[in-house]
Amino acid sequence: EDKVVQSPLSLVVHEGDTVTLNCSYEVTNFRSLLWYKQEKKAPTFLFMLTSSGIEKKSGRLSSILDKKELFSILNITATQTGDSAIYLCAVEENYGGSQGNLIFGKGTKLSVKP
Amino acid sequence: KAGVTQTPRYLIKTRGQQVTLSCSPISGHRSVSWYQQTPGQGLQFLFEYFSETQRNKGNFPGRFSGRQFSNSRSEMNVSTLELGDSALYLCASSPSAGLNTQYFGPGTRLTVL
Numbered sequence: 001e002d003k004v005v006q007s008p009l010s011l012v013v014h015e016g017d018t019v020t021l022n023c024s025y026e027v028t029n030f031r032s033l034l035w036y037k038q039e040k041k042a043p044t045f046l047f048m049l050t051s052s053g054i055e056k057k058s059g060r061l062s063s064i065l066d067k068k069e070l071f072s073i074l075n076i077t078a079t080q081t082g083d084s085a086i087y088l089c090a091v092e093e094n095y096g097g098s099q100g101n102l103i104f105g106k107g108t109k110l111s112v113k114p
Numbered sequence: 115k116a117g118v119t120q121t122p123r124y125l126i127k128t129r130g131q132q133v134t135l136s137c138s139p140i141s142g143h144r145s146v147s148w149y150q151q152t153p154g155q156g157l158q159f160l161f162e163y164f165s166e167t168q169r170n171k172g173n174f175p176g177r178f179s180g181r182q183f184s185n186s187r188s189e190m191n192v193s194t195l196e197l198g199d200s201a202l203y204l205c206a207s208s209p210s211a212g213l214n215t216q217y218f219g220p221g222t223r224l225t226v227l
Contacts, residue, residue, distance in 0.1 A: 034214055042204060042218035043157070088157060092213050100170045102147075102159040102213045 003027055004091050006105035014113050017079050021108045023089030024071040031092040031100060033065055033072050038086045038107070046074070046087075079112045086110070116141065118207050118219035126225045132193040135222045139186050139207030145169075146188040147216060148180060149204040157204075163188055164211040192224075200226045 007022045025033065032050045036043035047056045049065035049072060056063050060079075065072045076083055086107040094100045119138045127133050139146050147170075148160040159172040163182035180190045186207075192199055202223050206216035 032214060041202065041221050044218070045215055048214040090157075090159075090213075095170075100213070101172050102170070104157040104159070106156045 002105070003093075003103050004089055004105040006087075006089050006108050008108060009106065010109040010111070012111045012113065013079055015080055017112075018075065018077045019079060019110065021074040021076075021087050021089075021110070022071060023073070023105055025089075025091045025103075026070060027091050027093040027103065029094040029096075030067065031094040034090045034092065034102075035063055035072070035074050036088040036090065038088055039084075043088055076110075079110075081112050081114055084110060084112045118205055118217055120203075120205050120219040120222050122222060123220065124223045124225075126227060127195050128227050129195055129197060131195050132191065133195060133224060135190045135192075135203055135205075135224075137188045137190070137205030137207075137219060139188070139205075140209075140217055143207035143209050143217070144186050145208040145211050145216075146182055146186065147206045147208070147213060148188070148190050149206065150174075151202045151204060151221075152200070159213070160190065162211075162213060169211055170213060195226045197226050200224060 004025045035046040047063045052067040060077045063074045086109050088107045089105040121136045145164045147162040151157045162170040166182045177193045182188045202221045204221045206218045208216045
């Protein structure tokens with residue numbers, strides 16, 4: 001079963017709208033949760049979250065983590081066509097010591113129409 | 115600073131062959147991670163190397179291996195290629211150990227016939 005589940009799988013909005021992307025996870029030893037934006041090929045790093053309730057913000061993007069309910073949200077306000085991309089959520093799982101794994105969700109494809 | 119570079123960018127192999135992909139990290143970065151991306155499975159983590167040592171490993175069979183050299187450049191090898199190994203292989207580098215704050219390269223598109 002999928003350990004990291006993103007919703008919705010795709011979303012179409014108009015410029016200026018606000019969107020909320022969801023990521024829920026189920027791993028044994030959580031270390032961190034990461035958000036990436038993938039436009040053409042290479043993902044670009046957005047946020048890393050390790051503590052509950054602390055909002056990370058970068059311009060119009062913000063994200064928060066809830067370690068009790070095992071989910072994170074990524075908010076984008078005043079969307080622009082340049083925000084069109086696939087947004088990936090990944091959870092870092094700790095196996096002990098420095099060993100671990102990074103598990104990705106399937107992504108949310110966001111399309112912003114002018 | 116130059117970004118992460120990967121060579122070759124495109125590769126066609128046949129089943130049963132082996133392949134070696136190369137990744138040069140951003141100057142000064144010591145961590146290199148490898149990922150496989152396919153339409154069906156999405157993005158999957160292969161392994162991470164830091165200071166020539168494998169630190170983290172995903173759930174891939176032993177046919178997938180890697181190594182890192184003293185100049186932080188990394189290679190990934192896939193032996194006995196299968197059709198399902200056709201994918202975009204991405205490399206990412208980071209200034210420190212760990213799987214966060216990574217900068218991705220453009221990828222190598224591998225097609226197995």
